[in-house]
Amino acid sequence: MAHGAGGKASRRLVEGLFAPLLYGSLQQSLGDAARVEMNGTPIAMTTDSFVVKPLRFPGGSIGELAVNGTMNDLAVGGARGHSMVVTFVLEEGLLSSILEAEVRAMSNALRRAGVAMVGGDTKVVERSKADGMYITTAAIGSPLPDLHLDARSVRPGDKILLSGPIGDHGITILLARGDLELEADLRSDTRCVLPLVEALVQEAAHGVRWMRDPTRGGVATSLNELARDCGLGISLLEEEIPMRDAVRGACELLGLDPLHIANEGQFVAVVAPDFADLALHALNNAPGGEDARVIGEVRKEPANAVLVSTRYGGSRIVDMLAGDPLPRIC
Amino acid sequence: MRYVDEFRDPGLITRAVEEIHRIAEPGRHYRIMEVCGGHTHAIYRFGLKDILPEDIELIHGPGCPVCVLPMGRIDDGLALAQKNDAIFAAFGDMMRVPGTHGSPFEHKARGTDVRIVYSPADALQIARKNPERQVIFFAIGFETTAPSTALTLMRAKREGIRNFSVFCNHVTIVPAIRAILDSPDMRLDAFIGPGHVSTVIGCRPYEWIARAEGKPVVTSGFEPLDLLQSIVMLLRQLRAGEAKVENQYKRVVPWEGNRAALKAMAEVFELRPHFEWRGLGFISQSALRIRKEYADWDSEQRFDVPETRVADPKAAQCGEVLKGVLKPAQCKLFGKECTPEHPIGALMVSSEGSCAAYYNYEYRKTASLVTEISSVA
Numbered sequence: 202m203a204h205g206a207g208g209k210a211s212r213r214l215v216e217g218l219f220a221p222l223l224y225g226s227l228q229q230s231l232g233d234a235a236r237v238e239m240n241g242t243p244i245a246m247t248t249d250s251f252v253v254k255p256l257r258f259p260g261g262s263i264g265e266l267a268v269n270g271t272m273n274d275l276a277v278g279g280a281r282g283h284s285m286v287v288t289f290v291l292e293e294g295l296l297s298s299i300l301e302a303e304v305r306a307m308s309n310a311l312r313r314a315g316v317a318m319v320g321g322d323t324k325v326v327e328r329s330k331a332d333g334m335y336i337t338t339a340a341i342g343s344p345l346p347d348l349h350l351d352a353r354s355v356r357p358g359d360k361i362l363l364s365g366p367i368g369d370h371g372i373t374i375l376l377a378r379g380d381l382e383l384e385a386d387l388r389s390d391t392r393c394v395l396p397l398v399e400a401l402v403q404e405a406a407h408g409v410r411w412m413r414d415p416t417r418g419g420v421a422t423s424l425n426e427l428a429r430d431c432g433l434g435i436s437l438l439e440e441e442i443p444m445r446d447a448v449r450g451a452c453e454l455l456g457l458d459p460l461h462i463a464n465e466g467q468f469v470a471v472v473a474p475d476f477a478d479l480a481l482h483a484l485n486n487a488p489g490g491e492d493a494r495v496i497g498e499v500r501k502e503p504a505n506a507v508l509v510s511t512r513y514g515g516s517r518i519v520d521m522l523a524g525d526p527l528p529r530i531c
Numbered sequence: 532m533r534y535v536d537e538f539r540d541p542g543l544i545t546r547a548v549e550e551i552h553r554i555a556e557p558g559r560h561y562r563i564m565e566v567c568g569g570h571t572h573a574i575y576r577f578g579l580k581d582i583l584p585e586d587i588e589l590i591h592g593p594g595c596p597v598c599v600l601p602m603g604r605i606d607d608g609l610a611l612a613q614k615n616d617a618i619f620a621a622f623g624d625m626m627r628v629p630g631t632h633g634s635p636f637e638h639k640a641r642g643t644d645v646r647i648v649y650s651p652a653d654a655l656q657i658a659r660k661n662p663e664r665q666v667i668f669f670a671i672g673f674e675t676t677a678p679s680t681a682l683t684l685m686r687a688k689r690e691g692i693r694n695f696s697v698f699c700n701h702v703t704i705v706p707a708i709r710a711i712l713d714s715p716d717m718r719l720d721a722f723i724g725p726g727h728v729s730t731v732i733g734c735r736p737y738e739w740i741a742r743a744e745g746k747p748v749v750t751s752g753f754e755p756l757d758l759l760q761s762i763v764m765l766l767r768q769l770r771a772g773e774a775k776v777e778n779q780y781k782r783v784v785p786w787e788g789n790r791a792a793l794k795a796m797a798e799v800f801e802l803r804p805h806f807e808w809r810g811l812g813f814i815s816q817s818a819l820r821i822r823k824e825y826a827d828w829d830s831e832q833r834f835d836v837p838e839t840r841v842a843d844p845k846a847a848q849c850g851e852v853l854k855g856v857l858k859p860a861q862c863k864l865f866g867k868e869c870t871p872e873h874p875i876g877a878l879m880v881s882s883e884g885s886c887a888a889y890y891n892y893e894y895r896k897t898a899s900l901v902t903e904i905s906s907v908a
Binding site: 510512 | 532535539540541544545575576577578579581582636640647648649653755871872882891892893894895896
């Protein structure tokens with residue numbers, strides 16, 4: 202299971218097996234979206250699968266998540282989604298009303314994201330072979346102008362921007378499963394981040410060096426990947442990381458690190474220092490970007506690692522997530 | 532957030548650190564053991580070593596229930612579940628702990644019905660919902676978690692739920708402290724007393740440490756300011772040449788403990804004559820077993836337990852680290868064969884284990900330095 206949790210094991214699977222055997226000719230680093238050129242036209246391309254329990258949760262559902270998540274992979278890859286295809290894997294006995302609700306949720310999300318669904322496929326598997334339904338998507342998009350994203354272009358002194366509060370999605374799902382008997386006024390943050398990315402690019406395209414949507418494995422895992430890809434250290438200031446009280450409280454209670462919790466409507470960007478103010482201003486003025494902050498910067502040390510400091514002077518390394526986050530009891 | 536932010540206030544923390552600098556005697560090296568794994572975790576998580584004077588050395592104690600559990604107990608628990616086609620329920624803390632044939636998670640991948648629960652009551656609920664299946668709750672923890680296991684057993688008996696039993700690994704903290712103090716290679720100046728355990732047992736059980744051993748004890752909370760204030764209190768005692776038990780965690784810990792919890796424990800549990808601790812060996816009267824009045828709900832009395840004994844991997848030096856004789860990075864396997872993803876010793880598994888805490892939060896801050904140390908050793 203750890204291989205799917207977005208942390209170390211996932212990365213090892215990709216780098217150790219998929220990349221050497223499948224992506225042999227790959228020149229660029231492994232991001233969420235790939236770049237290809239067809240007859241001289243650059244195209245961004247991505248695929249994603251959605252397995253979530255429960256299918257519906259406060260603030261969203263699997264159908265909406267599938268559209269937003271796919272568009273976000275393209276957006277943080279520096280591209281605007283153009284068209285999308287989908288495959289449903291349905292469990293035998295799934296109520297048609299549930300399926301219809303999810304298709305409607307997808308349709309609404311497509312309209313909001315301004316992207317067309319152009320094809321699809323359906324498979325049905327035996328009862329108990331899937332948690333109701335799985336959704337797999339693929340999408341293509343066109344690269345945004347003047348944007349050159351590459352972890353290797355990141356330099357010491359660059360600023361780390363975060364688009365908004367972290368942990369809403371992961372904690373919402375954890376609570377929605379009902380095992381914890383905790384309640385909180387919390388909703389998944391699922392949304393398409395393209396409008397925010399576009400606002401950022403419009404003002405500061407030449408300063409944006411790297412972007413990622415911190416889904417499974419959270420901000421810590423995304424930034425650890427960056428640290429390893431650029432060979433530098435990422436230094437965060439804990440107090441600057443935006444977070445709702447309910448997320449913080451749940452994490453304190455369960456012994457989880459909010460930096461490891463999944464997000465579905467945020468992104469992290471590395472911006473050259475000269476562009477940082479401009480970039481933050483652009484995000485803060487865009488609808489839904491009011492809580493964006495500069496949460497830290499790139500430094501030479503500690504190389505290949507993420508360091509979180511507190512105002513009182515303590516610091517700690519935050520690694521990638523190893524396996525799923527497990528609540529601590531004793 | 533109330534009860535959290537006040538205890539992380541930069542101004543107050545700075546003042547506490549200044550006070551520590553002021554009262555620490557120049558040239559004196561202090562060796563203070565935090566008994567509880569929760570404290571170890573907090574010390575690394577909040578980076579307290581960055582702000583404490585170098586001469587205050589914090590030694591990590593044995594208070595991590597996952598870490599002190601011998602591998603044979605995990606093997607036994609999983610074997611019982613497998614043999615009886617039972618549901619194996621345990622806290623998340625246990626799920627990645629390696630047994631001889633893999634962790635509970637790895638057993639799950641091979642088909643054993645393994646469930647994460649957040650309290651023993653959840654395990655009992657699983658038993659109610661699956662009356663045709665046996666449910667074995669793998670109980671771990673010090674006095675912190677023992678009362679909830681006791682209450683769950685009382686409820687199971689009252690409701691006559693027959694398909695539920697507890698594989699009891701509850702241990703008690705005081706004998707472990709005694710074993711540490713009896714260890715000849717251990718020199719300590721003072722103890723940061725456990726916080727959660729003390730909510731149940733209170734502060735009285737530590738009085739002998741002050742009286743007979745002459746070591747100050749301060750029961751502490753888990754926030755940065757709690758720990759720093761506890762260190763201030765310990766240094767004041769040491770400076771005055773005193774040794775007494777003090778309670779810094781008064782907002783949670785009653786001096787006399789929690790009578791209702793102690794009563795439930797006494798109703799259900801009795802002391803085992805002896806129990807094996809990983810790294811510390813057999814310690815007499817250091818663990819709890821289920822009384823015969825509750826035999827029907829005791830996995831050990833109900834089923835045939837294989838009683839597996841597993842020696843720790845020779846190269847791993849968990850025992851020395853557990854007793855505070857070695858620092859995590861001084862173990863030969865640390866960060867090489869033994870990492871949180873591929874733990875060899877239990878101290879690397881639980882996030883409260885000193886090796887995992889050190890690896891996760893501290894190690895790579897000074898990775899080059901650590902390599903130097905281990906290459907010299």
